[in-house]
Amino acid sequence: MTSHTQPLLDQAAEALLTPGGLDLDALDAGLGHALGAGIDYADLYFQRSWHEAWVLEDGEVKEASYNIDGGVGVRSLAGEKTGFAYSNQITMEALAETGRTAAGIVRSGQRQAVAPRVVTASTSRYAGIDPLAGLSADEKVAMLKEADRVARAADPSVSQVSASLTGVYEVVLVRASDGTLAADVRPLVRLNVSVIAVRDGRRERGSAGGGGRHPMVRLRDEHAPERFAKEAVRQALVNLDAVDAPAGQMPVVLGAGWPGILLHEAVGHGLEGDFNRKGSSAFAGRMGERVAAPGVTVVDDGTLADRRGSLSVDDEGTATQCTTLIEDGILTGYMQDKLNARLMGMAPTGNARRESFAHMPMPRMTNTYMRAGQDDPADIIKSVSRGIYAVSFGGGQVDITSGKFVFSASEAYLIEDGRITAPVKGATLIGNGPEAMGRVSMIGHDLALDTGIGVCGKEGQGVPVGVGQPTLKLDELTVGGTQS
Amino acid sequence: MTQAFDAVAQQSLLETRAEAALALARRLGADACEVGASVDQGVGVNVREGEVETVELSRDQGIAVTVYVGQRKGSASSTDASEASIRDVVEKAMAIARYTGEDPASGLAPAELMARELPDLDVHHPWALSTEEAVELALACESAGRGQAGIKSSDGAGLSSGEGVRVYANSHGFLGSQRGSRHSLSCMLIAEDEHGMQRDYDYTSARDPRELLAPEAVGESAARRTLRRLGGQRPATGRMPVLFDPSLATGLVGSFLGAIAGGALYRQSSFLCDRLGDALFPEWFSLQEKPQLMRGMASSAFDGDGVATRDNVFVDQGRLASYMLSAYSARRLGMETTGNAGGARNLRLTAPLESREALLARMDRGVLVTELMGQGVNGVTGDYSRGAAGFWVENGRIQHPVEEFTIAGNLATMFQGLIGVGDDIDTRGSIHTGSWLIDEMTVAGS
Numbered sequence: 001m002t003s004h005t006q007p008l009l010d011q012a013a014e015a016l017l018t019p020g021g022l023d024l025d026a027l028d029a030g031l032g033h034a035l036g037a038g039i040d041y042a043d044l045y046f047q048r049s050w051h052e053a054w055v056l057e058d059g060e061v062k063e064a065s066y067n068i069d070g071g072v073g074v075r076s077l078a079g080e081k082t083g084f085a086y087s088n089q090i091t092m093e094a095l096a097e098t099g100r101t102a103a104g105i106v107r108s109g110q111r112q113a114v115a116p117r118v119v120t121a122s123t124s125r126y127a128g129i130d131p132l133a134g135l136s137a138d139e140k141v142a143m144l145k146e147a148d149r150v151a152r153a154a155d156p157s158v159s160q161v162s163a164s165l166t167g168v169y170e171v172v173l174v175r176a177s178d179g180t181l182a183a184d185v186r187p188l189v190r191l192n193v194s195v196i197a198v199r200d201g202r203r204e205r206g207s208a209g210g211g212g213r214h215p216m217v218r219l220r221d222e223h224a225p226e227r228f229a230k231e232a233v234r235q236a237l238v239n240l241d242a243v244d245a246p247a248g249q250m251p252v253v254l255g256a257g258w259p260g261i262l263l264h265e266a267v268g269h270g271l272e273g274d275f276n277r278k279g280s281s282a283f284a285g286r287m288g289e290r291v292a293a294p295g296v297t298v299v300d301d302g303t304l305a306d307r308r309g310s311l312s313v314d315d316e317g318t319a320t321q322c323t324t325l326i327e328d329g330i331l332t333g334y335m336q337d338k339l340n341a342r343l344m345g346m347a348p349t350g351n352a353r354r355e356s357f358a359h360m361p362m363p364r365m366t367n368t369y370m371r372a373g374q375d376d377p378a379d380i381i382k383s384v385s386r387g388i389y390a391v392s393f394g395g396g397q398v399d400i401t402s403g404k405f406v407f408s409a410s411e412a413y414l415i416e417d418g419r420i421t422a423p424v425k426g427a428t429l430i431g432n433g434p435e436a437m438g439r440v441s442m443i444g445h446d447l448a449l450d451t452g453i454g455v456c457g458k459e460g461q462g463v464p465v466g467v468g469q470p471t472l473k474l475d476e477l478t479v480g481g482t483q484s
Numbered sequence: 485m486t487q488a489f490d491a492v493a494q495q496s497l498l499e500t501r502a503e504a505a506l507a508l509a510r511r512l513g514a515d516a517c518e519v520g521a522s523v524d525q526g527v528g529v530n531v532r533e534g535e536v537e538t539v540e541l542s543r544d545q546g547i548a549v550t551v552y553v554g555q556r557k558g559s560a561s562s563t564d565a566s567e568a569s570i571r572d573v574v575e576k577a578m579a580i581a582r583y584t585g586e587d588p589a590s591g592l593a594p595a596e597l598m599a600r601e602l603p604d605l606d607v608h609h610p611w612a613l614s615t616e617e618a619v620e621l622a623l624a625c626e627s628a629g630r631g632q633a634g635i636k637s638s639d640g641a642g643l644s645s646g647e648g649v650r651v652y653a654n655s656h657g658f659l660g661s662q663r664g665s666r667h668s669l670s671c672m673l674i675a676e677d678e679h680g681m682q683r684d685y686d687y688t689s690a691r692d693p694r695e696l697l698a699p700e701a702v703g704e705s706a707a708r709r710t711l712r713r714l715g716g717q718r719p720a721t722g723r724m725p726v727l728f729d730p731s732l733a734t735g736l737v738g739s740f741l742g743a744i745a746g747g748a749l750y751r752q753s754s755f756l757c758d759r760l761g762d763a764l765f766p767e768w769f770s771l772q773e774k775p776q777l778m779r780g781m782a783s784s785a786f787d788g789d790g791v792a793t794r795d796n797v798f799v800d801q802g803r804l805a806s807y808m809l810s811a812y813s814a815r816r817l818g819m820e821t822t823g824n825a826g827g828a829r830n831l832r833l834t835a836p837l838e839s840r841e842a843l844l845a846r847m848d849r850g851v852l853v854t855e856l857m858g859q860g861v862n863g864v865t866g867d868y869s870r871g872a873a874g875f876w877v878e879n880g881r882i883q884h885p886v887e888e889f890t891i892a893g894n895l896a897t898m899f900q901g902l903i904g905v906g907d908d909i910d911t912r913g914s915i916h917t918g919s920w921l922i923d924e925m926t927v928a929g930s
Contacts, residue, residue: 064559064583066559080537280681401682478888
């Protein structure tokens with residue numbers, strides 16, 4: 001047990017168990033209900049979260065809300081079967097009822113004993129604090145007004161500014177029949193600024209934002225309101241000048257940072273353990289094979305300090321790690337939770353995540369990025385005679401079975417004769433994951449991570465994630481513009 | 485493995501809690517307040533390759549309180565609807581209202597617009613279904629699909645069944661509540677040829693379990709949809725007509741509704757700002773909202789403000805006839821609410837309907853799109869660019885599957901360029917429409 005662990009456990013027990021008359025010792029009995037006949041693994045996931053949101057429009061904070069959520073999710077596994085139930089009451093009665101329900105997935109077989117608890121050895125990847133504290137309500141309102149003021153002063157064409165400041169203080173505790181006991185306190189904050197600029201009857205949006213697992217006050221200390229306001233205005237103004245995007249196959253250069261959404265869609269989802277165990281991923285059965293061009297190394301790293309996608313322990317109580325998914329173009333690893341790792345004869349990688357206690361965990365990404373290469377970003381642009389340079393994206397999606405993925409540019413430019421020229425309207429880029437990764441021909445030395453805005457959706461569950469990459473060149477990708 | 489759910493008792497409990505929250509808010513000094521509360525319970529089972537994979541029992545509840553102090557507003561919510569929690573929620577909302585700014589448009593909807601009649605819209609049809617029965621239905625569905633020649637494996641079949649109660653009350657003395665149910669059955673399959681794997685799915689969904697399609701029909705349809713994708717090629721890049729499958733045409737209606745929603749309009753973030761009365765669609769096209777349809781997937785007698793819902797005509801013979809407004813967005817725009825707080829409820833369109841064959845014949849050469857990927861719809865400009873898969877059409881007939889391409893245009897031009905609507909109406913959701921034939925878009929493929 002590392003030194004921070006006991007205080008975290010105490011903090012979590014105090015927030016989650018004490019109000020309902022439970023303590024850590026009582027969880028063995030609680031877990032016993034979920035570990036019924038024929039059940040080979042069961043876990044309890046306690047969670048409570050306090051969520052605050054402040055929204056500015058028309059120069060005033062007109063909307064603010066506060067949400068308290070919490071409960072316990074109980075899961076029983078038998079082979080490939082999962083029984084799941086949850087309750088917003090954290091009491092022994094609720095554990096008994098949900099446990100019996102979850103264990104009902106099978107009716108007969110050996111009855112296992114709950115293993116004595118072993119506290120997960122982990123390192124805190126962020127401070128276990130309430131990020132909402134430390135700033136008064138007036139100070140939070142002032143941050144949003146600052147963003148509004150900066151955005152409106154930046155350019156006369158700015159006609160609308162909206163800004164939001166959100167923070168979550170979340171406490172979780174996991175107890176599993178394999179002995180796992182882990183607690184985590186997860187702060188998460190975010191500031192977003194969105195503007196509408198109007199010029200000559202044309203209207204465009206620009207937006208920027210970011211945050212991470214740290215106190216809200218850090219956003220203010222790092223001048224986030226001013227930075228994001230200026231960035232949102234800059235993007236809207238660029239888009240006011242945008243011409244129609246080209247259509248068809250062409251070289252595509254992706255900027256550093258948030259364009260790493262490419263990796264999330266083209267590679268990441270396809271390397272989640274569940275899809276590979278079931279054989280439904282285009283990457284299934286390709287471990288050890290070349291799935292990307294030489295030089296391409298992609299990792300999923302849950303351990304980065306204070307990042308939006310980071311976790312000290314995952315939602316099954318496994319310590320997070322940095323997993324190399326692709327090394328120099330060769331497939332080397334999957335992201336795993338306990339269930340899929342066990343069924344595939346592999347080790348969990350700290351990638352079990354769930355939206356809340358009311359959702360089942362599954363293998364998910366944390367912070368997924370490509371390591372830096374050797375190329376100068378300027379040389380990458382120079383190498384393209386006609387193509388697209390895309391620096392910001394709205395979102396993406398992948399069909400993990402066919403490998404087809406899309407991601408939608410929200411700020412992009414034409415490259416003509418090795419030079420960046422006119423901005424183009426947003427366009428969707430489409431490709432096939434393994435094929436696209438094989439066409440990465442230049443990798444910049446400018447690795448950057450995103451500013452902390454990502455939300456990943458899978459089977460209806462949203463979780464915060466991070467992405468990153470250096471400037472990259474793909475020799476050919478289909479650009480979905482209107483100019484054929 | 486079933487849970488008892490007494491919807492009537494839950495309804496009365498929620499009503500009591502909502503009234504208690506209102507009374508408390510008034511006592512603590514709110515000039516006006518509103519409360520939304522809900523409880524939902526359901527069972528979901530998934531099977532894969534002939535075996536049970538997951539069984540999930542869900543029970544979600546929540547209460548949300550908004551208080552108004554003068555023209556200031558505060559909101560708070562919790563998933564715990566116990567008496568102690570309600571006190572916390574109301575106090576927190578009051579505390580927040582001290583810090584928000586004055587908003588001249590804030591406040592409840594006008595009292596005289598509250599729904600007076602709360603008819604039973606026949607949307608509550610609970611399904612007394614045991615877990616074992618749910619598993620049997622999912623297995624029957626999957627088995628019918630897996631049995632089709634060429635299907636490699638199953639990505640799972642699932643049945644979900646749920647019911648719930650929602651209550652909305654405000655300090656005008658309005659209290660509305662509604663019990664509802666929803667059931668669905670879906671199946672996803674995988675097929676493979678020398679070029680790789682493809683997957684597709686189908687589903688059925690209804691308020692009343694007796695209206696669900698047979699499990700076998702869903703499984704067989706999922707198999708057909710999956711198998712027909714094998715051998716996909718990339719279409720040539722160029723400008724051509726695009727036929728949207730009904731399940732995707734509903735998304736075009738959804739994009740239109742998003743652009744006429746009050747929130748987008750007063751934020752000036754819609755490409756349909758200041759277009760009321762303009763001819764956006766061809767003259768033969770009209771779009772109505774029927775919020776009080778019996779058994780409708782989105783039916784309700786009152787909206788999210790407590791305002792009586794009413795039949796709206798959003799598009800009348802091609803012209804934009806009405807925006808879609810809540811009390812708040814209406815005030816912001818200097819207009820009247822259309823009873824659309826919380827969105828649109830049951831959309832139906834009027835158009836001369838044509839068979840799929842007739843639409844393909846009129847298209848002659850182009851793409852039939854059966855799947856769209858990504859979020860490439862810009863509501864501010866109407867610019868549209870999305871990943872797609874479907875079928876290549878030449879000489880008015882489907883030739884072969886196509887994949888890994890994009891379709892792009894602008895929604896305003898696409899609506900103008902709507903040249904035909906199919907009779908193949910998708911009735912599973914709250915927007916009912918057949919296929920849409922758009923005269924020209926840019927296809928980017930090889």
